[in-house]
Amino acid sequence: MIDYTHFPIYLLLVLLISAVIIPLVNKRYNRNARGMIVGAMGIALLLAVITLIQVYLHGSFVYNFGSWASNVGIQFVIDDFSALMTFVIVLLSLLIIIYSIRDVEHEIHPKQLLGYYCLVFLLVFSMIGITLTNDLFNLYVFMEILSLTSCGIISIKRNKENLLASFRYLMLGTIGSISVLLGIALIYMVTGQLNMTEIFYSIDVAWELYPRNLLLSLGFIIVGFGIKAAIFPLHSWLPDAHSNAPSPSSALLSGLVVKVYIFAIIKVLFRTMNENIIIDAIGLNEYLLYFAAVGMIMGSVFAIGQKDIKRMLAYSSVAQLGYIFLGVGLATTEGLSAAFFHVISHALMKSALFLSAGAIIYKTEKRKIKDLAGIGYEMPITLIVFSIAALGMIGIPGISGFMTKWYLALAVLEAGRPLFLVVILLSSFLNAIYYLPIIVSAFLKPREDGSEEMTRDGIPRSMTMPMLIIAGLTLLLGIFPQVVMNIIERAVPTFL
């Protein structure tokens, strides 16, 4: 009988070992190396699926490293949502890696290719670590690995802009993680614990005795994670970083990395602190709500002005992150479910958008939005994927983005905040303003060279298949949201 509780740790080990071994074993980026990269991710996916099934069947479980007691050692909590999140992370990374195998060849120097995959494996490793860990200091360490590797996969493309973008990201990201560390220190000072569950038990006493410490620490932690997760006024690094990175990196960064930090915020707010402090005593969720609302509008407004397609997508991420924070800020069961749902649905849609934008750049080298007239006939499959995901962002029924807005609207009404319903609708209109013209001009305007032939996409099949699978998943999630919602609804009560 195999002990399934070890599987999440095997998953981390597979990623960590392959990050080191693959560049060492293979001298060149050849067929063998590519097989090993995809194979390692495949094994990781298998482990993630088994973990998810086990958690679904037998409920969440706690893993103590080295069987140390929870107040001494490091602890992982594998509950419904973190298992689901792990599965989504590994699945999307596998698809993005399959896509990237051909795409990165023309974006990155051949000697750097194996190093790139080393970084990607470490990136996925640290994302899963943040998702599963239940220890604040461990969270910080994973966070630093994540911030270094995500800067690495931007600066590996040796453009002038990339270097500056990743330097700025590194500086702001480091300020963020130092703030988080200071916040952790302040919590440790009053509770003497680093384990989130143990802190949760003693937090009420600590709040009565030392409210100032906890207030400060919450401030530092929220600002720190807010920089990393690009809450509206702290988003300034995101457009540069996400738009200059190689397309697969953009998809990873925009689709997954930011989400992981949001999940970390949720864990700190609801599993380390509790509602008495967050909602009743400080009213922190109110601030989150208003920042989210401003972000939803302003992100879209900035996106409308962009000329570069990847920059536009990056600003659109700022707006979409607002939806997630709106759900978190409501701090109700419905709101948190909507936020979790959007974490997954936005991960799918934004990866599809970045990958299809990357495919357009791969084939035509066109990045300007106005150059994309008539490209729907040149690259039909890519543009169909782009259209599905873009319509999902706007909120057309049948695509997962609609279900998010539906759940979020219900949650807002349930909480008695109709103002935010207006914000959601307004943000949807703004989304339509910048996504629809691209779709319309791609399919309806004549091409520059005047030809009217419909051609095949002309990109490798290893790039079209992942895009089609992701687009299919967004449709699946839009039509059968219960597939994911069932798991989320089981997970949310453990937070609130």
Next chain:
Amino acid sequence: MMNFVIENINFIGAIILFAIGLYTVLTHPNLIKKIIGINIMETSVFLFFVSIGYIAGGRAPIITEGLAIGSYVNPLPSAMILTGIVVAVSITAYALSIIVKIHEAYGTLELDEIMKMRGGEND
């Protein structure tokens, strides 16, 4: 008042250092000095963390019989800060290596000059 300052001098110092570091990172145009600012911030947090575990007159945490628990310094913050220092070093190394590349590309380390150059290229 004086007693309060003297008793908490570690924490006050840490916060002052944090502010100095943050100010340097955000306002100084020179990239190297930004890194120095980051390092000052990191040091301040390390100082803060280690001060939490410190007990005045405490012994090194090697258990000898007959001593109460309160007479040892808490070793856990120091152990964690060792990890923190490793992280800080790797961030500094990575940032410096990017700076080398930036200097190759732009020929300067002043951010305002770089911004001027980029402004000329883009429009």
